[in-house]
Amino acid sequence: MAGLLSGALRWCKSLAIAAALYVAFALLVNMSRPFAVPSAGSKFGILVTGCASGLGYDLVRAIVDDVPENKNIVVFAGVRKAEDLKLFDSFKNKDRIVPLVLDVANPSHVEEAVRKVGASGVPLYGLINNAGIGMASKRISKHPGSEYSKAVSDVLDVNILGLAHLTGASMDLLKSAAKSLGSARVVNIGSVMGLVFTPTCGGKWLPAVVIYYYCN
Ligand SMILES: NC(=O)c1ccc[n+]([C@@H]2O[C@H](COP(=O)([O-])OP(=O)(O)OC[C@H]3O[C@@H](n4cnc5c(N)ncnc54)[C@H](OP(=O)(O)O)[C@@H]3O)[C@@H](O)[C@H]2O)c1
Numbered sequence: 001m002a003g004l005l006s007g008a009l010r011w012c013k014s015l016a017i018a019a020a021l022y023v024a025f026a027l028l029v030n031m032s033r034p035f036a037v038p039s040a041g042s043k044f045g046i047l048v049t050g051c052a053s054g055l056g057y058d059l060v061r062a063i064v065d066d067v068p069e070n071k072n073i074v075v076f077a078g079v080r081k082a083e084d085l086k087l088f089d090s091f092k093n094k095d096r097i098v099p100l101v102l103d104v105a106n107p108s109h110v111e112e113a114v115r116k117v118g119a120s121g122v123p124l125y126g127l128i129n130n131a132g133i134g135m136a137s138k139r140i141s142k143h144p145g146s147e148y149s150k151a152v153s154d155v156l157d158v159n160i161l162g163l164a165h166l167t168g169a170s171m172d173l174l175k176s177a178a179k180s181l182g183s184a185r186v187v188n189i190g191s192v193m194g195l196v197f198t199p200t201c202g203g204k205w206l207p208a209v210v211i212y213y214y215c216n
Helices: 002-031 054-066 082-088 107-120 146-181 202-215
Strands: 044-048 073-079 097-101 124-129 185-188
Touching (some): 044 054, 044 107, 044 146, 054 073, 073 082, 073 107, 082 097, 107 146, 124 146, 146 185, 185 202
Parallel strands (some): 044 073, 044 124, 073 097, 124 185
């Protein structure tokens, strides 16, 4: 019995070392990817989703108001609800923000937003897929049946399918900007849950894991 136990422990230790090596390798590969920014003087656009609050809202402010060197950047700020279009009216450099109604889970919003970005004539250098919903408090033991599956389905619709749809729909604009500016980027905001699972992360782990592998 003791032999079995120590064998299992040795096996777990090797697995943990292999997992740690894999994570370190993945981080190293990601960090070594070249990062080019458009040269000074060229005007370019960044489309950010989920800008009504949290990271998205702060990101819009950080890009247009906080960094003077960003004066060539136009931010296409996606918000889910039309009433949030006015949220950026108080920003110092609001003339460099183009607010768009963009529910990423609504295919017609996605198509229309991409059409408007294209029609603006500003090359789309970046897409930041930030919109997301969490379900940390929804644990299957506490929310059985349809309530849980509805919550999972909403998270998948927004965090994965919305992200994938918008990325696909923006690809032509990004490719064409990459030709004129030298590069273009897609940034997907996932979660550390894509790498580390905790019992309290509810159904959030699934999109986080998918986003992690989607990026790679
Ligand atoms: N904060 C954290 O600790 C944390 C941890 C891990 C990952 N993240 C990820 O980071 C991103 C930003 O999170 P946050 O903390 O800033 O959360 P937040 O304050 O809740 O912001 C999320 C934003 O996404 C928007 N959104 C939700 N569903 C949408 C949809 N269908 N279409 C377009 N926009 C939609 C929300 O708009 P409405 O208000 O109109 O719904 C909101 O503005 C999310 O993807 C989240 O999963 C955050």
